[in-house]
Amino acid sequence: MTKIILKDIPDFDKIEVYEDNGGYTALRKALLEMTPDEVTEEVKRSNLRGRGGACFPTGLKWTFMPKGKDKPKYLCCNGDESEPGSFKDREIFEKNPHQFIEGVLLANYAMGIKTAYVYIRGEYYKWINILEEKLQEAYKKGYIGNNILGTGFSTDIYIHRGAGAYICGEESALMNSIEGKRGYPRVKPPFPAQNGLWGNPTTINNIETLANIPEIINNGGEWFSKIGEPKHPGTLLFGVSGHVNKPGVYELETGTPLIKIINEYCGGVTGGKDIKMVIPGGSSMPPLTKEEVMSVKMDNESLKAIGSSIGTAGVIVMNEDTDLVKILIKIAHFYYHESCGQCTPCREGTGWLLRMLKRIDEGKGRIEDLDLLINVSENIEGNTVCALGDAAAWPVKWTIRKFRSEFEKKIPASPVTPEVKNKVHSLRHSEEPVKN
Amino acid sequence: MFNQEELKEIENLKSRYETSQSALLPVLWMVQEKEGWISNDSIAKVAKVLDISYEHILGVVTFYTMFNKKKTGKIHLQICTNVSCTLRGGYELFKYISEKLGINNKETTEDGMFTIEEVECLGSCATAPMLQVNNKDYYENMSIEKADELIEHFKNHINEHLKQ
Numbered sequence: 001m002t003k004i005i006l007k008d009i010p011d012f013d014k015i016e017v018y019e020d021n022g023g024y025t026a027l028r029k030a031l032l033e034m035t036p037d038e039v040t041e042e043v044k045r046s047n048l049r050g051r052g053g054a055c056f057p058t059g060l061k062w063t064f065m066p067k068g069k070d071k072p073k074y075l076c077c078n079g080d081e082s083e084p085g086s087f088k089d090r091e092i093f094e095k096n097p098h099q100f101i102e103g104v105l106l107a108n109y110a111m112g113i114k115t116a117y118v119y120i121r122g123e124y125y126k127w128i129n130i131l132e133e134k135l136q137e138a139y140k141k142g143y144i145g146n147n148i149l150g151t152g153f154s155t156d157i158y159i160h161r162g163a164g165a166y167i168c169g170e171e172s173a174l175m176n177s178i179e180g181k182r183g184y185p186r187v188k189p190p191f192p193a194q195n196g197l198w199g200n201p202t203t204i205n206n207i208e209t210l211a212n213i214p215e216i217i218n219n220g221g222e223w224f225s226k227i228g229e230p231k232h233p234g235t236l237l238f239g240v241s242g243h244v245n246k247p248g249v250y251e252l253e254t255g256t257p258l259i260k261i262i263n264e265y266c267g268g269v270t271g272g273k274d275i276k277m278v279i280p281g282g283s284s285m286p287p288l289t290k291e292e293v294m295s296v297k298m299d300n301e302s303l304k305a306i307g308s309s310i311g312t313a314g315v316i317v318m319n320e321d322t323d324l325v326k327i328l329i330k331i332a333h334f335y336y337h338e339s340c341g342q343c344t345p346c347r348e349g350t351g352w353l354l355r356m357l358k359r360i361d362e363g364k365g366r367i368e369d370l371d372l373l374i375n376v377s378e379n380i381e382g383n384t385v386c387a388l389g390d391a392a393a394w395p396v397k398w399t400i401r402k403f404r405s406e407f408e409k410k411i412p413a414s415p416v417t418p419e420v421k422n423k424v425h426s427l428r429h430s431e432e433p434v435k436n
Numbered sequence: 437m438f439n440q441e442e443l444k445e446i447e448n449l450k451s452r453y454e455t456s457q458s459a460l461l462p463v464l465w466m467v468q469e470k471e472g473w474i475s476n477d478s479i480a481k482v483a484k485v486l487d488i489s490y491e492h493i494l495g496v497v498t499f500y501t502m503f504n505k506k507k508t509g510k511i512h513l514q515i516c517t518n519v520s521c522t523l524r525g526g527y528e529l530f531k532y533i534s535e536k537l538g539i540n541n542k543e544t545t546e547d548g549m550f551t552i553e554e555v556e557c558l559g560s561c562a563t564a565p566m567l568q569v570n571n572k573d574y575y576e577n578m579s580i581e582k583a584d585e586l587i588e589h590f591k592n593h594i595n596e597h598l599k600q
Contacts (some may be wrong), residue, residue: 072454081559082556082557082559083557084518084519084520084556084557084561085519085520085557085561086559086561087559087560087561087562090559115452121559122465122500122502122571123502123558123559123568123571124559125571125572125573126572126573126574156452158452160461160462161461161462161465162461162500162502163461163464163465163500163501163502163503164500164501164502164503165499165500165501166556177461178453178458179453179455179457179458180455180457180458180459180460180461180486180488180496181457181492181496182495182496182499183499183500197454198454198455198458200454239561239562240562241520241523241524241561241562241564242519242520242523242524242561243523243524247561247562247563247564248562249562279519283518283519283557314561316519316520316523316561318523322523326522327519327522327523330517330518330519330522331519334518334556334557337556338556340499
């Protein structure tokens with residue numbers, strides 16, 4: 001198995017060890033032997049796709065940035081990592097921070113950027129301190145700052161600490177948060193490459209995406225493009241949690257079968273139980289049934305083919321005893337709590353979803369509530385400024401579609417009369433708002 | 437008011453961004469690290485030093501859940517009960533601590549020692565269940581026994597902990 005980021009080298013987080021094992025050679029190579037466009041070309045050739053969930057080709061994203069020096073340009077490194085089930089970026093900060101830093105420097109060189117901000121969720125106090133220390137080491141060695149390696153290229157990297165808002169992982173909300181505002185997503189277009197931080201061209205990349213760049217420059221884009229699945233090449237940091245014997249972060253090639261990850265790498269389901277449901281990429285991704293888990297490969301194309309998505313590769317495993325109604329309430333509560341409140345479908349809809357699910361859990365549900373939940377989900381989906389609406393809608397819609405009997409079990413039997421079937425649901429019928 | 441050293445730090449923070457408003461989150465963090473919460477007086481103080489409106493800052497402080505708008509106990513225990521933690525006993529952990537301390541979600545013990553709060557995913561899913569103390573330290577792979585030990589530890593070593 002190829003490892004690009006979490007290499008088995010002791011003390012790899014230390015700058016000397018990193019340097020002894022080829023660290024910062026990609027930076028040297030790029031600054032001394034390559035033009036910025038050649039760096040971007042290499043990344044394009046690698047077919048590296050963003051690791052934040054959208055899987056957009058990174059090299060192509062970089063080409064959207066305008067050339068020239070008319071306006072300052074910025075890079076935002078997205079380490080907000082707040083999607084439930086995702087905990088991979090902290091592993092990079094802890095185990096291989098310098099490769100990430102080198103990736104930032106290469107991105108800045110390729111796009112002519114003088115300032116990068118690393119946005120890290122506020123709760124990651126420990127990892128913010130770790131990265132700050134590593135940045136200072138790199139400054140002292142002359143890898144960051146003015147006239148890097150004597151080439152005339154200068155760039156700075158700053159950490160910006162978040163303060164507990166999931167929505168700031170959305171790229172335009174992240175920029176507003178850096179600007180000292182509430183984390184409200186912006187309407188797109190204009191896109192960040194035209195109008196980003198303080199109105200200037202900006203690129204936003206995930207931490208894991210950037211950590212891949214140095215090895216792409218060292219070994220060539222073609223080398224990278226041949227690792228794992230050709231349409232979604234490279235490795236992924238799978239964060240596996242829930243009912244498995246060895247939860248943790250595993251760096252594996254894309255296309256690794258999900259059941260192999262669960263059984264071989266994570267030591268199987270705890271207590272030797274059966275699998276009921278698996279969320280493949282963070283809590284917003286449509287969940288998988290046991291049958292799907294048995295055959296799916298973990299790359300974006302394979303998951304898309306069965307109606308889900310790789311997301312942040314945060315795998316949550318649930319055994320046969322799991323109460324899916326209770327789990328879905330947790331998920332629905334999360335998105336209700338984290339909705340920024342800008343768009344009505346999301347702000348109101350997430351509350352309706354939560355209240356209806358609670359009603360079902362309390363044994364007061366009606367059989368028509370299941371279709372109503374799907375109906376509300378579909379009225380949130382696609383009708384909001386950002387993807388939080390979709391993130392709230394998908395798990396509800398797909399958990400009910402795939403595991404309907406789990407919900408029906410909690411609904412008291414009542415005859416389904418034509419009146420019930422044709423009932424026009426007034427959404428004003430929702431119960432008291434839930435207490436937070 | 438901010439002292440000279442703090443003012444210098446604020447100038448340093450401002451220099452990292454295009455606008456002084458952008459230094460708002462880091463400056464609010466400075467205030468909360470020192471005072472434990474963000475009072476209306478602090479907001480007025482920050483408004484002055486960054487030259488932005490009081491109302492804007494109030495809007496920001498109330499948007500981000502990590503900024504405390506009320507004083508908390510000396511030890512603020514935030515227990516994750518999101519999906520991965522719940523699957524491994526996170527909710528039971530919260531309930532146990534809540535009953536042990538005799539307080540509900542977001543309440544503080546009478547002696548002002550502990551505040552408990554049920555929180556969303558803290559990105560520690562492989563080491564669930566877990567809790568966070570004072571917006572900083574993670575305590576992972578928790579159990580009921582470990583929770584007992586931790587609470588005893590804080591009761592006996594509160595001053596050492598707060599000095600950190």
